[in-house]
Amino acid sequence: MAESTFLDSTELVLNMGPQHPSTHGVLRVILKLDGEKITGTECVIGYLHRGVEKIGENRTYAQFAPYVDRMDYVASVSNGLGYCLAVEKLLNVEAPPRAQAVRVILTELNRIASHLVWLGTHALDIGAITPLFYVMREREDALNIFEKYCGARLTTHAFRIGGLQYEIYEEFEKDVKAFCDMFLPKVDEYEELLTENRIWKGRLTNVGILSADECKEYGVTGPMLRAAGVKWDIRKAMPYSGYEKYEFDIPTARNGDTYDRYTVRMQEMRQSARIIRQAVEGIPEGPIMGKVGKVIKPPVGEAYVSIEAPKGELGYYIVSDGSTQPYRVRVRPPSFVNLQALDRMVRGGLVADIVAVIGTLDIVLGEVDR
Amino acid sequence: MVKLLRTVFLVDLVQGLWVTFRNQHPRNICTEQYPAERPRIAERYRGAPRLNTNPENGETLCIACNLCALACPEHLIVVTSERNEATRRKELTTFTYDTSRCMFCGLCEDACPVDALELTQDFELATYTREGQIWDRQMLEEGPLPTKYKC
Numbered sequence: 001m002a003e004s005t006f007l008d009s010t011e012l013v014l015n016m017g018p019q020h021p022s023t024h025g026v027l028r029v030i031l032k033l034d035g036e037k038i039t040g041t042e043c044v045i046g047y048l049h050r051g052v053e054k055i056g057e058n059r060t061y062a063q064f065a066p067y068v069d070r071m072d073y074v075a076s077v078s079n080g081l082g083y084c085l086a087v088e089k090l091l092n093v094e095a096p097p098r099a100q101a102v103r104v105i106l107t108e109l110n111r112i113a114s115h116l117v118w119l120g121t122h123a124l125d126i127g128a129i130t131p132l133f134y135v136m137r138e139r140e141d142a143l144n145i146f147e148k149y150c151g152a153r154l155t156t157h158a159f160r161i162g163g164l165q166y167e168i169y170e171e172f173e174k175d176v177k178a179f180c181d182m183f184l185p186k187v188d189e190y191e192e193l194l195t196e197n198r199i200w201k202g203r204l205t206n207v208g209i210l211s212a213d214e215c216k217e218y219g220v221t222g223p224m225l226r227a228a229g230v231k232w233d234i235r236k237a238m239p240y241s242g243y244e245k246y247e248f249d250i251p252t253a254r255n256g257d258t259y260d261r262y263t264v265r266m267q268e269m270r271q272s273a274r275i276i277r278q279a280v281e282g283i284p285e286g287p288i289m290g291k292v293g294k295v296i297k298p299p300v301g302e303a304y305v306s307i308e309a310p311k312g313e314l315g316y317y318i319v320s321d322g323s324t325q326p327y328r329v330r331v332r333p334p335s336f337v338n339l340q341a342l343d344r345m346v347r348g349g350l351v352a353d354i355v356a357v358i359g360t361l362d363i364v365l366g367e368v369d370r
Numbered sequence: 371m372v373k374l375l376r377t378v379f380l381v382d383l384v385q386g387l388w389v390t391f392r393n394q395h396p397r398n399i400c401t402e403q404y405p406a407e408r409p410r411i412a413e414r415y416r417g418a419p420r421l422n423t424n425p426e427n428g429e430t431l432c433i434a435c436n437l438c439a440l441a442c443p444e445h446l447i448v449v450t451s452e453r454n455e456a457t458r459r460k461e462l463t464t465f466t467y468d469t470s471r472c473m474f475c476g477l478c479e480d481a482c483p484v485d486a487l488e489l490t491q492d493f494e495l496a497t498y499t500r501e502g503q504i505w506d507r508q509m510l511e512e513g514p515l516p517t518k519y520k521c
Contacts, residue, residue, distance in 0.1 A: 063443035066475035130390055137400055144412075151414035151489070157475045165480060166414065192389050196382040
């Protein structure tokens with residue numbers, strides 16, 4: 001019997017990442033290749049693990065709030081909102097209407113900022129470099145509003161448990177309206193660049209298909225689920241922070257391929273701008289902080305709150321033992337769950353497709369690893 | 371037929387290039403030339419910490435209540451005080467603030483009952499040593515002094 005050598009094997013194992021620019025951070029994917037075809041993948045995660053959930057057990061409720069911003073650092077406002085809502089549920093208080101309206105405006109601005117980063121990096125992966133510069137230009141305006149409102153651009157720590165710490169600044173409404181007016185034509189511009197582009201379509205259509213049933217099987221949420229045709233949005237299904245007052249549509253698509261996910265996210269940015277317009281028109285007067293004591297000490301119990309973050313369902317499960325520190329904080333990050341569908345989406349595809357699929361997953365490794 | 375013509379004449383690609391061309395105009399330049407021109411920092415920006423003093427007599431506003439140290443998630447503020455027997459009040463002796471561990475969340479600023487501790491608009495916090503990141507009371511009150519170089 002002849003000795004078998006590696007030449008006999010048709011399978012090639014290739015490491016992609018953790019320093020690969022298309023993995024959007026420190027994700028390592030082990031690819032099993034048969035020529036150009038992917039026969040299997042395995043994700044290695046944990047390179048950015050900081051033990052955020054454990055940190056939560058060693059901090060008071062108010063002290064933990066800045067840390068949640070550092071999970072999904074592209075959409076830190078959404079993280080902060082989810083955490084504040086969960087603690088408010090434990091405390092059984094509700095933020096005043098004025099605070100709720102400002103919260104909605106800022107989270108939707110953050111959704112736009114997050115989708116813009118996704119669009120820029122995704123297009124860059126595919127080979128369209130131009131949109132990256134355009135989206136960063138528009139994102140800058142959204143971040144400037146954050147900076148003027150709360151003093152930080154990326155890890156904002158904008159909300160506090162029970163409401164808001166900062167009153168809106170003088171020209172807040174003007175700035176937000178100006179952003180909406182400026183932003184919608186820009187989305188059309190991005191679409192002009194990409195939507196009908198034959199290279200863009202060729203690289204994305206029928207790539208990384210995930211059907212509605214498979215999405216449910218994996219627990220995939222957010223734009224990925226909606227691109228498969230499921231009309232599920234937590235802002236509509238379980239409204240929080242006054243979302244029931246605003247009129248907006250849930251954009252969906254049919255095929256669940258990468259191109260559909262692109263169209264859904266583009267539509268979502270328009271809907272976000274629509275919500276911001278409605279919210280900024282009628283910010284109610286009143287206090288911005290609910291009835292929360294200086295020392296936050298929730299009663300014994302547990303609470304789960306999930307919100308629609310830009311990437312999907314973001315859930316916070318907090319167990320209180322009656323002390324000033326949480327007994328357990330569990331985060332259900334959308335990126336982590338969505339990433340698990342990667343193998344299903346790329347198996348049988350080509351190597352070049354995996355870059356497109358990782359881009360369309362819209363993962364942030366800070367949130368995957370926590 | 372129309373579709374074929376569109377394909378042959380590369381309508382989709384020309385359309386995209388037209389967008390790129392429209393954005394070529396010099397008035398569309400929005401890059402901030404940072405070291406050459408100072409960036410516009412928002413009023414509420416959370417940057418370098420400062421310990422405010424009374425502008426009239428230069429005395430510190432800090433009452434050494436230790437609330438900022440308790441509020442800090444990273445426990446990076448250390449306040450020491452001693453009791454003045456004459457006035458029978460606590461007086462601040464040292465105040466240390468470790469900016470290398472600070473995440474500029476602003477909780478210390480919120481906790482301060484007398485607006486003594488404040489996060490300012492200064493953002494250039496680089497130092498040559500790790501020890502230089504730990505700010506003492508003098509540095510917090512007067513701000514970081516520019517480095518003096520040996521010529």
